[in-house]
Amino acid sequence: MTEDHPAIAVLRQFDPSDMAASAPLFAEDAVWHYFNPNLPELQGDHVGREAIGAFFAALAEKSRGTFRIEPVSATPVGPELVVVQSRNTLTLGGRSVTVDVVVVWRIVADRVLEVWDIVPGQPTEVRDATDCE
Numbered sequence: 001m002t003e004d005h006p007a008i009a010v011l012r013q014f015d016p017s018d019m020a021a022s023a024p025l026f027a028e029d030a031v032w033h034y035f036n037p038n039l040p041e042l043q044g045d046h047v048g049r050e051a052i053g054a055f056f057a058a059l060a061e062k063s064r065g066t067f068r069i070e071p072v073s074a075t076p077v078g079p080e081l082v083v084v085q086s087r088n089t090l091t092l093g094g095r096s097v098t099v100d101v102v103v104v105w106r107i108v109a110d111r112v113l114e115v116w117d118i119v120p121g122q123p124t125e126v127r128d129a130t131d132c133e
Contacts, residue, residue: 005082006079006107019052019057025111026111027111027113030111034055034117039062042058042059063090066091066096067089070087070088072086080108081107082105083102083104087099095127095128097125098124098125099120099123100120
């Protein structure tokens with residue numbers, strides 16, 4: 001396939017470290033459902049652009065700016081859904097944590113309407129942060 005699926009083209013513009021620039025990609029009433037048993041204080045539904053931006057700001061603060069997303073695959077499912085597998089890394093409490101994550105995006109008319117961000121209870125890898133320098 002030489003051309004991106006329209007929903008994947010929207011996702012290519014998303015930068016969680018710059019939510020001011022990414023905010024127009026989201027519908028005003030977009031919902032980000034976050035499931036992560038290891039970060040219960042961030043878990044839940046974040047409704048609206050401002051709340052989604054606040055979620056990513058809190059994640060950046062908690063990880064001291066180390067949160068990174070490395071997409072592994074993106075599979076469109078019909079005209080609205082994209083299933084993304086990513087390998088996310090961040091430093092928490094002096095430990096470098098890597099998790100394999102699945103995110104389901106619902107995108108309509110070039111706007112993100114809903115996201116299900118599912119993080120497993122067991123990380124893929126955990127190392128002392130000093131081992132990563």
